[in-house]
Amino acid sequence: MKDTMRFVARATSRMAHVSLWAAGLGLISMTALIAAQVVWRYVLNDSIVWTEPASVMIMGWFIFLGAAVGIREGYHLSFDVILYMIPQKAKLVLHSISDLTVAGFGVGMIWFGWQLAEKTASNKLPSLGISGAFDFVPIVVGGFLVFIFSVERVARRAAGLGTARFGDDPVED
Structure with a gap:
């Protein structure tokens, strides 16, 4: 059981690292888009119409990815x-x-996020030209990660291993 959990912990550790890097890059991207919008609007007296909805969409990604990593830790x-x-x-x-309750919340995020994505899939975001479902994909992905990371915490505890912290080596438990 411990060997299996160490393998799972390595995989979820990689998922957490990728999620955190993606969240950080999303925060940087959103900041750059907002800065560009300010320069275009107030310096060049023009506007980039797609930066605001793109920034909001990126914000959803880094919020839900970062929250999932916070759950794992x-x-x-x-x-x-x-x-x-x-x-x-x-x-x-x-x-x-507590972890099982959070996992249940993750399942709810997947279920209801998917329903929202389905209901808005036929809508087109006018300034981006993409499906409205893309607004809700971060909820589904974040819910999946919340579920996986919460179940991992329970399984590690059941196997007699400590719960993971960012940067821990799962083999050393």
Whole structure:
């Protein structure tokens, strides 16, 4: 079980690294597009019509990818006061319940994000010329990553391994 979890941890670690890099590049891209829009509008007295909707779409990507990596590392919102007063085994159970709840939220993101994408697939974003479904793809991908990373946390705990942190080597657990 531990060897399998180490293999899974390596794979999800790579997914987390790629997601975080993509989120960082998305943030840089969005910033560059907004800066270009400001220069074009206020310096050149013109406008680039596609930068605002493209920036909003990119923002969806880096928000959901970054949030998924935060889930993997255990940085999501939690209320830890009771954890200071209970035994270690009870803490592990509560952490697992929390991770399974978050995994359920990831499933909801996939399900409802997919429905939104289907409903808007025939719409065309006027300034970008692409399907409206592309606005909701980050929700589906982010939900998939949230689900995978949450289940990984529960499985690592069940295998007796610690939960992963960014940059950890899964083999050293």
